[in-house]
Amino acid sequence: MTDKRFDWWRAMAQVLGSIEAVRDGRAMYVLLAAFAGAGTSMAMARTSLAQGQLAWAVGQGALALFIAFYGSQATGLLLMDRAMGRSPREVADAVVDALGVGHRVLVALASVLLLLAAVAGVIVGLFWLCSLAVIGPWLYALVLPLTVITLGAMLVAGASILGPLTGPIVWSGATSVQTLRQLGQLFRHQVLRAVALMAGLSLVTALVGAGVSLVVLLAGRVMAELSVWMLGVNVPAEILMAGLLGHAVHAVDPQLVSPDAMPYIAAANVGGGVVFAIALVLPTLVYLRGVSEIYLALQASPVEAGGQ
Template identity: 45%
Template sequence: MTESALAHEQRLLAGVYGGGALAVAFYGVQATGLMLMDQAMGLVSRDPVQAWRDALQVGHRSLLSVLCWALGVAMALTLLGALMWAVRLPVVGVPLLTLVLPLGVVGCGLTMVSTGLVVGPLSGPSVWAGGDTRQTLAWIRRVLTRQLPEAALLSFAVLLLTALVSAAVSAVVLSGARLMGLLLPWVAQLDLPPQQLMAGLFGYGLRSLGASGAPVTASPQGIASLAGGGMVFVLALVLPALVYIRGSCAAYLALDELAEPR
């Protein structure tokens, strides 16, 4: 819908469609995280309808936590930029550079690691476990100051496991797609370009496939092949995402057991 609105130069409508899609994806992840956190804590998982209702009530907390972290990072970068500017001063510039360079390298490196392996993956599980924005920020601060190596290793292990699951899913989808690409034209006598037959498996639609220069056949069989391939594409994305969210919940609980009570 967003692509169609952009094609008709309806930018305002395209922004509404795109914002709606992002909202559905965000709160869908929040609802899924709430259900998976229930399982990780040994509780009875709430039903999807209740999970959606709860996600609409608490989902903004994880977003606010990330925004607060981003604001703190922006302030630190502003301070670092001021120190870098001060390096140009004639008297204190050279001695200041010997301090700014290691401080900037270590600070920027720790910020990137903390953002990618702690704040991003674990702020959501903290909210799903019942924490509000203030408690989530306090928990993140405690982990960064006391458990950063453990948190980074756990998050990296979750990423590695997710990558392995993604590789396994990709192997299944690609091998099955190759076989179906040989069998369908021969058995079902489908007169479709090979690119269109398998395009749905990679998230393409008629508009995006045509824009890429591939031959397109706007027939019922062609549309059905894109819809069926799109279902496989969605499932191939959902399974690694579920593994990642469930692993992040487990990592949060493991760190929370080692940390002091709130």
């Protein structure tokens, strides 16, 4: 039989190539719209909560989660199309498809979490047995390493397979049952490869996020200083940069700014918020494309007899 080994170079190249996701206009539009909608709903929820309208706050918060989740699912479908070399679907089709398959991700995650909860219950029961007299200390000598290994496996599985790869499995067309089956196969045969590739993707995503943040901060500082000079407004540059950092200036000390500067501060919050949203979207796009590439790389890899 031909000896086929995992092509690490190709897999890492696919992960690095996920940077191209920043050029995907459709995916960026969908994710930016989802972030904007979720952010608006969350702001409305905070306002309702401050006014004592608990029911409205809960509903608006749930709407924010709904928009963010299904918006990310639609974005994932578009990016999976790119990763698989398929013609990308239209934005409206991606949203409709996400509404039709997004629940599969929730079902798979809920099923695995129930299994993990059952394992946690068994561990709690074993520790209760360890509290018994005479046999407790002897049993604890066995329970301790078993607990460490089990919890370690759960953490690794959650960070490298369950969390990142459940979505890509569904985006590729799997049903809920097929998703659970593939998650189990990945954990049994591909967990070490998944850990290594996820570490590479985390590094790529962090570099993209750091690069975008650096550019936004430098350009924002120049913009703020030029605004103070050219607009002739009496306002510290840091206040004009607040929106770029995701902060909203709700109240400004009148002694620090002149009255005619208030409209510019409000405009800077709106414009800076748009830039902040774009800066947040870019590394998220890279991550979603990256997990899609990792899933495809693991699916295409050979599985050696007896494990990895």
